[in-house]
Each structure stands twice: as structure tokens, then as C-alpha cells.
Amino acid sequence: MYLSDEEKRILDGAQGEIAQRCMTFLRDYGEAAGAEKLVDIDGTVDVHPMADWVPQYAVTVDEVRALAAKGEKFKVPTFANKPVAPGFIIDGWETCGLPRNSDAEFHRKNLEILQPYMDMGMIPIFSCNYYLVSSFLPTVGQHSAWVESSAIPWANAILGARTNFDGCFHTAYLGKVPFYDMHLDENRKATLLVRCETELKSDMDYDLFGWAVGEAADIEVPAIVGIGKPTTSQLVKMNSALNTGGQVRMYHVPGLTPEAPTLEAAFKGNYQREISITRDDLRRVYEKLTYSTNENVDFVYLGCPHYTIEEVHRVAKMLDGKKVKTTLMVMTNPSSYQVADRMGLRATIEKAGAKLLSGSCLGALMELPAGKVMATDAAKQDYYLTGMCYPEKLDVWYGTMEDCINAAVSGKWAGVWR
């Protein structure tokens, strides 16, 4: 892989041992990926705090502490996605009911470890959909290094920025990333036309549609038509499912996404095939995500990806004056948690016996509430948590937010395909 003279000097240790290790990682990663060179990040970096892609090149907490003490900063705007190593709850942990996470010492320690990263400039948004609340985003064409399933297509498709799934300390510290795959024009052209032949109405419809397209498109770039005018929450769900049911990092919706105003511009002569997604396809995915026959629900999980303030508002309206019989967790981003608190939504949710939490998810926490039967409105959480429990069986019901809240209030699953 080509390295500039400046990059070679860093590789030779001119900027210290940590910079050298970061550059070694970028070189080895770039070579393994078949990249021709590195590119300067003119967009942003998004990291899962404490997570290292490859442990052999890890920068330890003590090393970061030493860098921060010297006043060193990240080279480019750097945002914290949810912490994953370990995952921990940012707000609401005191009464979350999970043994490890309701421990004050566990919480204090995890926050303390992140302090030097924040001293270096990491902005503590702590959310998988940090892109909704970060107040600063890359613009069309800017090279970035992000993480998280729903965030990657958000960056590439919705913003028109350019990122692979490779945000980390190393990219933030050097402000560079291997230049390949989603950074290159040729890999961003659509090959697959997806016609949506059913009217997408609910949030669940967009979740199911995203999954169905993901399965069909796999790692291809689809150009999608016929999805109407999704709300922000619906787009977040669709992006999450596209990159869980499949590996859709980039797509075009002419008229909606910035990189291709027309189908012609989306394909740029690269058209290979087309598929249609019908109501039957959504139903097939719905049935795949329904993985329970036991109607007695033990716990309900909402907020994957983290609920927007609008979704938290809807939950509070539905719970107002009611009492839940099961554990009900409602996860949002820490920014929206503060807003929900100010609005009195947290009080309404807690009065119903439910929990408003922020900054994590059950999959990242690797800790579940007591019980064997879960309900959720998120394809992503639904499909991963059974894998986490393997070889133990976890029953999962999948449905709308309303189905899930009704289940929490009655203790019984009554959701049906509509």
C-alpha cells in the first residue's frame, strides 16, 4: 500500500510509539483489505468506546491516559457510539433491575475509564443512533470512519458521506483511514433495483422491509423505489434491518438520498438485476422474527436502535395511567433521555412501572432480565438475542410498539400479523 512521506515517518516512529502502532494497524489493515492508500478523514469518526478491532494493535487505557495527560487530542471530530467493552447503561441504571448494571461501582468505573478519551476530545453521545443527536455530521462526499449497523447506511446513503465499518481510536488519533470499498465511487453504484410493491405504513413495515431487502441484496448496493415518505424513526429501523438481515452499507432512494437524484444516476450503467418486495415478503420476515409459542411474556424490550424522543413520547402516551405486569425496558439515547425527563415523560413511564434507560442495549449489556419469553419491536435485537442465549432457548415475540406495550400491560402476547 502506498504511504506518503509523512505517513512513513509516523510508521517509523517520528510521532511516538502510539502513533506508530496506529499507523502500523492502518497499514496492515489497508493491505489486508486491498486498499491502495490511506485517505485523510475530512468527515467524522464514530467509535465504540473501548472496543479494539484487532487486539494485537490495541492502545491500552493507561496509554490513552498518558496521551491525555500530555494534552494530546484526536485529529478529527470524534463521537462515542454506545460503549460495548463492556456495555453499560448511561441513565436509569440505578433501577434497571439487572444485577451487574445496577451496581454503582460498575457504573462509576466504566465512566471513569472513558474520561481520558473525552479529555482527548471524544464527544460522549453514547448512542447507536448518535447521528440523530450529535449536532455535527459529515456532509456529502466526506470521508469518515464510523461504526454500528444502522449508522453505516445512515452515513453512506442518507448523508452521502463515505465510510466503512472501521471507526476506532487509531483512525481518530491519526485522522486517516484506508481508502477502499465505500470510499470509492465505483463501489457506491447500485447493481440491484428493488421495487417496493406494498405500501409501507408502520414502523414495523419499514423494519420488515429493510430485512427483506437486506436478505436479497446481501452485500450489493440496491436502488430502492416505492417506499413513500418514511419518518425519521422509520428510516432508522429500515437502516438497522438492512444491515442486519443483510450487509447493505449503501443504497440509493432517488428523490430521498443525496447521491442519486434519479435511477440512472444511482446505477451509472451498473444495473444487473431487479426484485420486487411484496406484502408476502414482509409476512415471511415477520414469521422468521416470531420465535415463540408461549403467550406468557416475561419481559419487553423497546428501543433498538435507541428510541427517538418521538418514540419515547408515544410510549409515554400509551402507558399513561396504566400499570405493566412484565418488565418493560425503553431504551433511548442519553440526549433524548434528558429531554424526556424535562418533558415529564420519564415520570409517566416510571409511574406505569416501566423503565426508561439510555446508552446501551440488551445485546451490548449481555445481561437479560429474568425470564425466558421476550417481546420486542426490533428485528435486530430479536435476531441476535437468541444467538446470545444459545444453547439455552430464548422465546421471542416480534411486533409493533403497540403490540409490545399491550403485552407488558396484560402479560400476554396478543400481536397478530396485519
Added chain:
Amino acid sequence: MTTETKKIVLKGRKVIGGVAEGEALVSKVPLMGWLNVNPQLGCTTERNHPLCGVSFKGKILVFPTPRGSGGFVSYGRTIAFGTNPAAFVYTKGNNLTVFAAMNAGVPTVTELDQDPVEVIETGDFVRVDGDRGIVEVYKK
């Protein structure tokens, strides 16, 4: 190898160098990571997946593409538990497959001149030369 054994040679791009050989374990459908792979057990734990619960320890793991989370890297974290595949061979990947391969540090080849998922079947004997980007398949 008996003389009747059919040998097929695929040529691709090196991801990680080194040489490994062994029995192929082929996933016809994409592999999902994060919580749907268990590095301690050395298997995919995705419900509905044809290889759910099937150990890939010591195998030449052949798959078309990754899907889902960046937690795909856990296919490579298997190295810490000694449950890792002997090599990875895949049709098309991205940084998820690259990171998994870098973690395991085992020979890895991709972007081959024939689709490995079509050519290789579970049980075939496979030799992966990562440095030369060559995959030799001896049909069972």
C-alpha cells in the same frame, strides 16, 4: 490423495498469508456475527442457519459474504479459545471479514476466479496458500 481425486485450483487475492489445509466447512448462505457467533463454542449460533451449532474449529471455513454487525470480528476472536477455523475462504467481503481474518491470523483468501461456495463442498479437502492467493480443492 488417490489418483482419482479431482483437484480444482482457485486463484484469488491474499488477505492474510500462510498455508493451511484441512476439511472444508461450507456455508451456502452468509455468516452473521456479533451475538450470532460464539467464540468459546466455535460455531455460529444464528437460529435458522444451516450451520447453527456446527463447530468450525480446525476447518477451512468457506462462506459467500458476511452479514450484520461489526461483531463479525468474533469469528476471528475464536483464536483466543482455540476454536478458530484453520483458514477463511470467502466470495466477497469488506472490513468485517478483514478484521476477523486479522484477529485469527490464519490464511485467508477472497475474490477468487470461481465462486468458492459453488466449487467447494463440505468435506472436500482444501489447501489454502494465503501468500499466493491459491486455494486447492480435492473433491471428496
